[in-house]
């Protein structure tokens with residue numbers, strides 16, 4: 242993972258790509274991994290940082306989707322449960338089993354959800370994570386010590402997968418590079434290039450760091466820009482009918498004391514009929530989410546105050562210790578790239594299934610879906626791309642392709658476990674020089690040596706890349722992250738050969754971003 246190597250390849254191979262992928266989220270990077278591992282030549286360009294869009298802003302669950310079970314969408318649940326199992330096999334260092342408790346306050350909830358979860362187990366089959374069962378009131382309290390006990394009758398426990406979305410994305414990006422793909426971040430597609438017959442044959446790319454304009458030509462251009470898909474579709478046909486209906490989902494992050502213990506809470510029906518999760522994550526508690534339609538996509542969507550109120554109000558119903566606005570350590574919003582169905586008015590009703598579309602001029606768009614199914618989305622996309630671009634058809638190999646960092650017993654690396662097989666090298670770097678083992682802030686676990694690693698090996702280019710995605714500091718404690726920015730900027734400036742003015746500009750731009758993660 243080296244940006245200047247990627248840029249050099251982009252400059253020197255302007256006409257040789259099999260696939261050009263636009264968008265560096267789970268979908269685009271998944272396509273790059275799939276195509277490169279089949280032996281195709283792949284270029285991927287991302288306008289900002291990898292994962293800057295939705296893919297770092299999810300609920301961080303690798304799940305079948307209990308809500309789709311409620312909706313009776315059995316094929317979608319089965320596909321997702323299968324993908325969940327495949328992903329745990331390919332990235333055991335990042336996907337872990339998380340027990341969820343559905344607390345029961347009404348007599349009918351125990352049999353109703355008990356049976357529902359048994360169906361979930363059956364659908365998972367050999368890909369199951371653990372058996373569900375009904376819990377007594379005492380067992381429920383033992384699992385969730387801070388659960389609201391007034392009126393509590395018992396609970397139902399079931400199992401799903403949890404991960405760190407941005408970390409998996411970076412490890413997938415490293416996998417893509419190891420398979421031969423060329424990836425460049427901060428490279429925005431500004432125009433689609435067409436041949437004399439009007440077919441899409443490439444992209445014009447703006448290097449956001451230097452301002453240089455470049456061209457790349459290839460057999461197939463894949464539009465994997467999530468909530469931004471229609472922007473690229475309109476570069477193809479200016480009157481293209483929108484297919485994406487973006488919907489915003491917000492999470493708030495609280496101190497772990499609100500939900501100690503190792504189980505999460507799943508609330509199947511909030512006031513507006515949606516699902517709400519309270520999840521232990523990286524020594525904090527993550528609560529969400531909402532589903533609010535928005536008009537236009539943005540790289541930094543901002544939570545609406547009423548969304549934060551909604552989450553806190555429901556959290557108070559289920560937790561003994563009532564969270565207030567002042568308890569919120571961070572809050573963040575993401576945009577679901579939902580593919581609009583004719584006549585659907587409520588975004589919660591829109592399918593989470595993915596859609597692969599080819600325009601008359603040959604632009605291939607892959608949109609919708611979810612993190613859990615990124616691999617299947619990529620397989621379907623590359624199958625279509627091979628036909629569309631007249632590429633040699635090759636079998637998909639990602640069902641059994643280890644993802645970078647693969648390690649069956651990463652827990653033995655303790656605090657470094659999420660780095661998987663990179664952990665010993667990172668630990669060695671951190672211990673190699675005085676000062677590198679220092680934390681960037683007393684309330685954040687991030688060490689200075691890790692920032693160095695991110696710059697050298699994971700293509701981190703800005704303070705935001707380090708604090709929001711390579712580490713999750715901004716999500717864990719937005720105030721602490723803002724205070725850590727000068728120290729991170731100084732390390733990056735030294736690593737990337739930038740001057741003091743650059744470091745100061747980075748601090749300011751990060752302070753601007755962090756403002757949206759702070760409720761008060």
Ligand SMILES: Cc1cc2nc3c(=O)[nH]c(=O)nc-3n(C[C@H](O)[C@H](O)[C@H](O)COP(=O)(O)OP(=O)(O)OC[C@H]3O[C@@H](n4cnc5c(N)ncnc54)[C@H](O)[C@@H]3O)c2cc1C
Pocket residue numbers: 263264265266267268269286287288289290291292293294295296297298299300301302303304428429430431465466467468469472488489490491530540574575576577578608609610611612613614
């Ligand atoms: C609140 C919320 C919670 C969710 N929780 C879960 C969950 O727990 N589990 C799950 O499985 N799924 C979950 N999802 C769904 C999942 O996160 C998304 O389906 C997935 O991340 C979408 O990935 P993507 O690559 O399509 O989009 P993105 O991650 O948004 O990536 C698109 C990328 O394209 C880039 N781009 C745009 N225009 C250009 C251009 N002109 N040139 C170059 N690049 C460009 C953008 O910068 C962006 O990085 C959740 C979604 C939301 C919103």
